[in-house]
Amino acid sequence: MTTTESVRKIPQVLTVAGSDSGAGAGIQADLKVCAARGVYCASVITAVTAQNTRGVQSVHLLPPEFVSEQLKSVLSDFEFDVVKTGMLPSTEIVEVLLQNLSDFPVRALVVDPVMVSTSGHVLAGSSILSIFRERLLPIADIITPNVKEASALLGGVRIETVSDMRSAAKSLHEMGPRFVLVKGGDLPDSSDSVDVYFDGKEFHELRSPRVATRNTHGTGCTLASCIAAELAKGSSMLSAVKVAKRFVDNALDYSKDIAIGSGMQGPFDHFFGLKKDPQSSRCSIFNPDDLFLYAVTDSRMNRRWNRSIVDAVKAAIEGGATIIQLREKEAETREFLEEAKACVDICRSHGVSLLINDRIDIALACNADGVHVGQSDMPVDLVRCLLGPDKIIGVSCKTPEQAHQAWKDGADYIGSGGVFPTNTKANNRTIGLDGLKEVCEASKLPVVAIGGIGISNAESVMQIDAPNLKGVAVVSALFDQDCVLTQAKKLHKTLKESKREI
Ligand SMILES: Cc1ncc(COP(=O)(O)OP(=O)(O)O)c(N)n1
Numbered sequence: 001m002t003t004t005e006s007v008r009k010i011p012q013v014l015t016v017a018g019s020d021s022g023a024g025a026g027i028q029a030d031l032k033v034c035a036a037r038g039v040y041c042a043s044v045i046t047a048v049t050a051q052n053t054r055g056v057q058s059v060h061l062l063p064p065e066f067v068s069e070q071l072k073s074v075l076s077d078f079e080f081d082v083v084k085t086g087m088l089p090s091t092e093i094v095e096v097l098l099q100n101l102s103d104f105p106v107r108a109l110v111v112d113p114v115m116v117s118t119s120g121h122v123l124a125g126s127s128i129l130s131i132f133r134e135r136l137l138p139i140a141d142i143i144t145p146n147v148k149e150a151s152a153l154l155g156g157v158r159i160e161t162v163s164d165m166r167s168a169a170k171s172l173h174e175m176g177p178r179f180v181l182v183k184g185g186d187l188p189d190s191s192d193s194v195d196v197y198f199d200g201k202e203f204h205e206l207r208s209p210r211v212a213t214r215n216t217h218g219t220g221c222t223l224a225s226c227i228a229a230e231l232a233k234g235s236s237m238l239s240a241v242k243v244a245k246r247f248v249d250n251a252l253d254y255s256k257d258i259a260i261g262s263g264m265q266g267p268f269d270h271f272f273g274l275k276k277d278p279q280s281s282r283c284s285i286f287n288p289d290d291l292f293l294y295a296v297t298d299s300r301m302n303r304r305w306n307r308s309i310v311d312a313v314k315a316a317i318e319g320g321a322t323i324i325q326l327r328e329k330e331a332e333t334r335e336f337l338e339e340a341k342a343c344v345d346i347c348r349s350h351g352v353s354l355l356i357n358d359r360i361d362i363a364l365a366c367n368a369d370g371v372h373v374g375q376s377d378m379p380v381d382l383v384r385c386l387l388g389p390d391k392i393i394g395v396s397c398k399t400p401e402q403a404h405q406a407w408k409d410g411a412d413y414i415g416s417g418g419v420f421p422t423n424t425k426a427n428n429r430t431i432g433l434d435g436l437k438e439v440c441e442a443s444k445l446p447v448v449a450i451g452g453i454g455i456s457n458a459e460s461v462m463q464i465d466a467p468n469l470k471g472v473a474v475v476s477a478l479f480d481q482d483c484v485l486t487q488a489k490k491l492h493k494t495l496k497e498s499k500r501e502i
């Protein structure tokens with residue numbers, strides 16, 4: 001390449017794993033996930049398996065010297081942001097991986113300690129446990145065992161409850177990885193799938209409803225590769241894990257009734273986000289439960305209380321806000337952009353999505369997670385074209401007709417209000433709890449209520465009988481207050497209690 005040529009670097013992942021002839025898991029899944037998430041992925045193959053939707057018929061290990069040749073070839077040429085490991089079937093193969101990683105250091109290492117296939121076939125026996133514990137785990141940035149793998153790594157401890165998963169995550173963390181994600185998909189008797197994330201200090205329980213489907217082959221590889229892809233793009237670990245879990249949930253949901261193969265474990269479609277019909281097949285990375293406590297900023301209020309927008313956002317998140325919208329009606333573009341960039345950093349590090357009110361240009365420029373627009377802002381279908389399928393788009397609706405249109409146009413959620421009178425938005429028509437209910441009933445989309453909501457009336461809002469009402473959006477109840485952190489904590493508690501009563 002000559003020095004005058006312009007270069008565009010794209011995020012790069014290397015997967016070191018086994019080939020799955022059925023292409024639902026292993027190297028094939030890793031390549032598809034990275035492609036779907038906009039990341040280049042190279043592949044070093046450790047073993048070739050003969051497998052299909054019925055199970056694994058045969059496994060052929062590649063000679064360690066040849067695995068090493070492949071590693072040297074790509075590591076000496078590419079600049080990988082992240083290496084992700086899957087099936088590492090022998091101690092010798094782990095040895096050559098460790099040697100190559102020491103010769104060619106990479107920014108991050110994601111270890112999916114694959115041991116047994118979904119169909120029960122042993123892919124890496126107990127002989128690899130000690131090298132995993134002593135040498136691979138200590139250099140991993142994150143490990144993603146399921147409960148069986150976590151148990152094996154911990155010498156056979158019983159893991160039967162979420163509390164056991166927490167203890168396991170803690171013990172695994174003591175072996176050296178920076179972060180641990182114990183996947184609870186195999187736990188019996190739970191309607192939700194719960195994964196436990198531990199960063200050495202705090203635990204996070206990441207929950208999602210189980211999808212009833214036979215097409216679950218490759219979920220572990222997909223999750224770990226998606227984490228690797230998001231890290232390669234610059235996400236914080238928590239944010240990468242949340243996006244990856246959502247990606248798997250959406251792929252399972254989209255593919256729940258596809259028929260590939262005749263066995264019990266079908267693959268799923270990693271490219272659900274690229275399907276042609278935007279209404280029927282768009283599955284964004286958005287989690288509707290994130291609307292639970294929606295904090296909308298206001299710079300006039302922050303000035304009044306003498307705090308920066310960044311400090312206000314941080315306090316709101318620490319108090320329990322589950323999504324943030326920057327609504328800055330007076331800021332100059334340059335100032336707004338700088339603030340937005342700083343808030344994106346804070347939100348990403350906490351795994352919380354950040355949306356921009358009205359300003360599509362600012363959202364694009366700071367790579368926010370999405371936007372919120374109203375009926376007199378840019379139309380949602382056009383916003384979707386500009387932002388693409390992955391970004392979150394919310395739209396304000398006061399009527400059932402507007403709610404119908406929101407879904408047709410490809411919005412992810414509806415903001416509906418003013419539920420009560422408010423001084424924060426001038427000339428805002430109040431629709432009341434009845435108007436809110438009508439909007440909820442008219443739409444398939446999740447709804448967040450807004451307008452005059454605070455600790456004293458949040459319960460009455462959450463108790464309207466509408467399953468798609470996911471939470472409340474507030475401005476003054478958080479930001480026109482002496483202590484944002486305290487108010488956010490109180491409101492979060494009120495919302496949780498009112499949800500329990502429903
Ligand atoms: C969550 C949420 N819902 C509604 C609005 C109002 O948006 P809009 O009608 O465009 O009014 P402005 O906020 O732009 O004044 C919102 N911002 N957020």
Ligand SMILES: Cc1nc(C(=O)O)sc1CCOP(=O)(O)O
Nearest residue numbers: 417418422424451452474475476
């Ligand atoms: C920004 C906004 N949109 C509304 C709508 O009805 O669409 S009401 C509103 C202001 C909400 O502020 P507060 O929580 O301080 O009442």
Ligand SMILES: [Mg+2]
Nearest residue numbers: 358373374377
């Ligand atoms: Mg607007």
